[in-house]
Amino acid sequence: MEFWPELQKDFYQSFVEGGRWLLYIKGLGTTLLVTLLALILGIALGIIIAVIRAAHDQQALRKVNPVLKILNALCKVYTTVIRGTPMMVQLLIMYFVIFSNTRNQIGVAVLAFGINSGAYASEIIRGGIMSVDPGQMEAGRSLGFGYAGTMRLIIIPQAIKMILPALGNELITLLKETSIVTVIGLRDLTKAAMLIQGKTYQAFMPLIAIALIYLALVMILSWLLGSLERRLRASER
Amino acid sequence: MNDKTLISVSDLKKYYNGGSIKALDGISEEIRKGEVVVVIGPSGSGKSTFLRCLNLLEVPTGGHILFNGADITDEKTDINLHRRKMGMVFQHFNLFPHMTILRNMTAAPIKILKRRREEADAQAMALLKRVGLEDRANAYPSQLSGGQKQRIAIVRALCMSPEVMLFDEPTSALDPEMVGEVLEVMKQLANEGMTMIVVTHEMGFAREVGSRVIFMDEGRVVEENTPSAVFDRPQSGRLKSFLAKVL
Numbered sequence: 001m002e003f004w005p006e007l008q009k010d011f012y013q014s015f016v017e018g019g020r021w022l023l024y025i026k027g028l029g030t031t032l033l034v035t036l037l038a039l040i041l042g043i044a045l046g047i048i049i050a051v052i053r054a055a056h057d058q059q060a061l062r063k064v065n066p067v068l069k070i071l072n073a074l075c076k077v078y079t080t081v082i083r084g085t086p087m088m089v090q091l092l093i094m095y096f097v098i099f100s101n102t103r104n105q106i107g108v109a110v111l112a113f114g115i116n117s118g119a120y121a122s123e124i125i126r127g128g129i130m131s132v133d134p135g136q137m138e139a140g141r142s143l144g145f146g147y148a149g150t151m152r153l154i155i156i157p158q159a160i161k162m163i164l165p166a167l168g169n170e171l172i173t174l175l176k177e178t179s180i181v182t183v184i185g186l187r188d189l190t191k192a193a194m195l196i197q198g199k200t201y202q203a204f205m206p207l208i209a210i211a212l213i214y215l216a217l218v219m220i221l222s223w224l225l226g227s228l229e230r231r232l233r234a235s236e237r
Numbered sequence: 238m239n240d241k242t243l244i245s246v247s248d249l250k251k252y253y254n255g256g257s258i259k260a261l262d263g264i265s266e267e268i269r270k271g272e273v274v275v276v277i278g279p280s281g282s283g284k285s286t287f288l289r290c291l292n293l294l295e296v297p298t299g300g301h302i303l304f305n306g307a308d309i310t311d312e313k314t315d316i317n318l319h320r321r322k323m324g325m326v327f328q329h330f331n332l333f334p335h336m337t338i339l340r341n342m343t344a345a346p347i348k349i350l351k352r353r354r355e356e357a358d359a360q361a362m363a364l365l366k367r368v369g370l371e372d373r374a375n376a377y378p379s380q381l382s383g384g385q386k387q388r389i390a391i392v393r394a395l396c397m398s399p400e401v402m403l404f405d406e407p408t409s410a411l412d413p414e415m416v417g418e419v420l421e422v423m424k425q426l427a428n429e430g431m432t433m434i435v436v437t438h439e440m441g442f443a444r445e446v447g448s449r450v451i452f453m454d455e456g457r458v459v460e461e462n463t464p465s466a467v468f469d470r471p472q473s474g475r476l477k478s479f480l481a482k483v484l
């Protein structure tokens with residue numbers, strides 16, 4: 001059995017030869033960049049949609065606003081379509097149909113993933129907003145804050161705190177899901193492993209390596225979220 | 238309406254479920270500056286609804302509310318401008334749990350009145366001192382007792398320098414031993430000439446501090462008079478039986 005020398009050769013080919021480890025690092029950078037930008041876009045979209053939908057549902061007291069009605073309908077269509085179609089299909093449509101003229105793969109990936117996680121985040125955030133005691137909105141309004149001001153200063157900070165675990169899960173899902181950007185040719189972490197596999201005909205080392213990297217990232221994220229949650233909670237005791 | 242009138246309510250109506258529930262069924266009242274009006278009545282008689290209509294937390298089904306001569310029920314009125322001048326204290330305090338006591342008190346003055354932070358802090362600290370809670374300025378609401386929370390809720394509203402204070406059963410959610418400290422603050426406020434409308438079951442407070450008592454039942458004002466007249470010489474049968482139950 002030539003097991004040990006074989007393994008060493010695999011390792012050398014997969015990571016060292018031709019400076020291949022750099023490909024993993026670059027791929028990791030791309031994966032993190034797409035995840036981070038998509039997260040920001042997703043949360044921004046999620047907050048906007050959640051507030052529109054909550055404002056629409058809470059307006060029974062006030063006069064019915066036709067603009068709000070239309071916006072609410074648009075938001076509903078958006079979440080239905082995004083949650084009702086596969087992420088991969090959305091990415092392909094975004095790249096090959098809507099933005100078929102651009103080669104800016106990172107931009108397209110960020111847009112596709114941001115729009116996708118916005119739909120999921122909006123439902124989470126809306127749940128958070130609805131779970132805040134209605135007395136908080138009344139207290140804010142009675143002090144003279146407008147609807148938007150009360151939302152921004154009083155309701156949303158409390159909602160975010162409550163939904164942090166759910167948003168954290170969304171972030172972790174997003175990070176893992178970005179691996180499908182390979183279908184539009186973006187060189188993320190997964191693509192790096194596939195490229196190296198294509199050159200060395202060794203599948204084991206590169207694929208196990210990126211699996212471990214993803215796993216480590218997820219564990220670090222979980223830990224960060226956990227300590228953030230504990231800190232937020234501590235501020236109220 | 239003379240120049241001492243602060244709030245003038247005419248034929249105020251609030252219906253729920255398309256009119257099957259008449260929470261308010263035609264209320265007309267004048268609230269004069271410096272008055273302490275105590276609203277009493279059985280559960281479901283519309284006391285909270287009346288109070289909450291005054292600052293439009295509930296939108297009335299009909300009638301008008303003039304505040305300082307401006308019709309706040311008019312859709313064109315910017316209600317946010319008027320709400321600043323109407324402080325409200327809730328049964329369940331409704332402090333903002335994610336802010337310190339000081340921030341609870343200064344958020345509105347800083348954001349709405351554009352006060353400088355130091356100025357708002359100084360005003361808040363002075364008010365905290367008055368209610369004996371200056372050492373809790375940097376605590377969070379969850380670290381306070383119910384009585385302390387309610388005293389904070391009162392001074393939070395006072396930070397906006399309101400012209401009238403609305404109280405909806407401010408002591409009903411408190412343990413009995415904490416009721417006194419809150420009533421004491423309210424009494425002080427009344428003595429300083431604050432206009433107050435107070436929904437309460439504290440008949441002792443109504444008699445001692447109230448300048449007028451309004452008895453409501455089934456969405457209407459059934460009887461109103463000075464405290465001594467209401468408590469010692471009730472006229473209507475409904476008030477008599479209500480007092481027999483609560484006194």
Ligand SMILES: Nc1ncnc2c1ncn2[C@@H]1O[C@H](COP(=O)(O)OP(=O)(O)OP(=O)(O)O)[C@@H](O)[C@H]1O
Nearest residue numbers: 253254258259260279280281282283284285286287
């Ligand atoms: N949002 C609502 N929807 C339907 N009915 C309501 C609503 N709010 C209040 N009501 C009804 O209106 C009536 C008056 O209620 P309100 O809360 O003003 O009474 P209250 O005098 O404050 O009573 P309590 O002493 O129990 O606080 C009650 O019959 C109540 O059930």
Ligand SMILES: [Mg+2]
Nearest residue numbers: 284285286406
């Ligand atoms: Mg009530």
